[in-house]
Amino acid sequence: MDPIAKFIQLLDLAKRTPGIFDATGMTLSTVSADGRPSARIVLLKGVDAEGLVFYTNTLSRKGREIAGRPDVALTFWWPQIESQVRFEGRAARVDDSEADAYFSSRLRVSQLGAWASQQSQPLRSREELEQRFAELEKKYEGKTVPRPAHWSGYRVPPLSVEFWWNRPGRLHDRELYTRSGPGAPWALTLLNP
Numbered sequence: 001m002d003p004i005a006k007f008i009q010l011l012d013l014a015k016r017t018p019g020i021f022d023a024t025g026m027t028l029s030t031v032s033a034d035g036r037p038s039a040r041i042v043l044l045k046g047v048d049a050e051g052l053v054f055y056t057n058t059l060s061r062k063g064r065e066i067a068g069r070p071d072v073a074l075t076f077w078w079p080q081i082e083s084q085v086r087f088e089g090r091a092a093r094v095d096d097s098e099a100d101a102y103f104s105s106r107l108r109v110s111q112l113g114a115w116a117s118q119q120s121q122p123l124r125s126r127e128e129l130e131q132r133f134a135e136l137e138k139k140y141e142g143k144t145v146p147r148p149a150h151w152s153g154y155r156v157p158p159l160s161v162e163f164w165w166n167r168p169g170r171l172h173d174r175e176l177y178t179r180s181g182p183g184a185p186w187a188l189t190l191l192n193p
Contacts, residue, residue: 051157060119082166
């Protein structure tokens with residue numbers, strides 16, 4: 001079975017499972033220019049045969065790290081269904097039309113927030129951020145909020161996908177799917193827990 005299709009089925013189960021606050025929350029791991037890893041939670045905003053998509057400020061720490069080293073890892077952990085899925089691949093910016101379409105679907109407050117936040121940069125005070133936001137509300141009052149040039153999406157076509165399922169006695173099931181490049185056939189390897 002195609003691991004992307006398998007993941008979509010598992011994601012659908014997670015979305016329907018009580019107790020999972022947001023099944024689309026995933027850990028994005030990047031590496032800095034000096035080789036230091038960092039991880040944070042982002043939201044999955046699209047998945048298909050081409051890969052997984054998330055959006056962010058491209059000038060943020062994660063955006064800068066992806067620009068320098070585009071190989072990333074994405075991890076989903078759903079304890080309520082005792083499952084984890086890990087992806088590894090190379091992140092690439094989505095095209096402007098795709099980013100524009102997603103940006104226009106966001107709540108207006110989130111659109112303004114994309115302009116107001118200088119993500120990952122030092123902030124003198126909460127009031128400074130709120131003042132920028134208020135100024136933007138006034139600037140765009142009665143107008144469409146355009147997508148900032150520094151805000152876009154990334155698509156990660158996976159080169160590896162690992163499924164982990166909890167089993168008694170820590171004899172977990174692990175399936176590793178790998179391929180040589182996007183569009184190449186998948187190979188399945190079972191892993192010891």
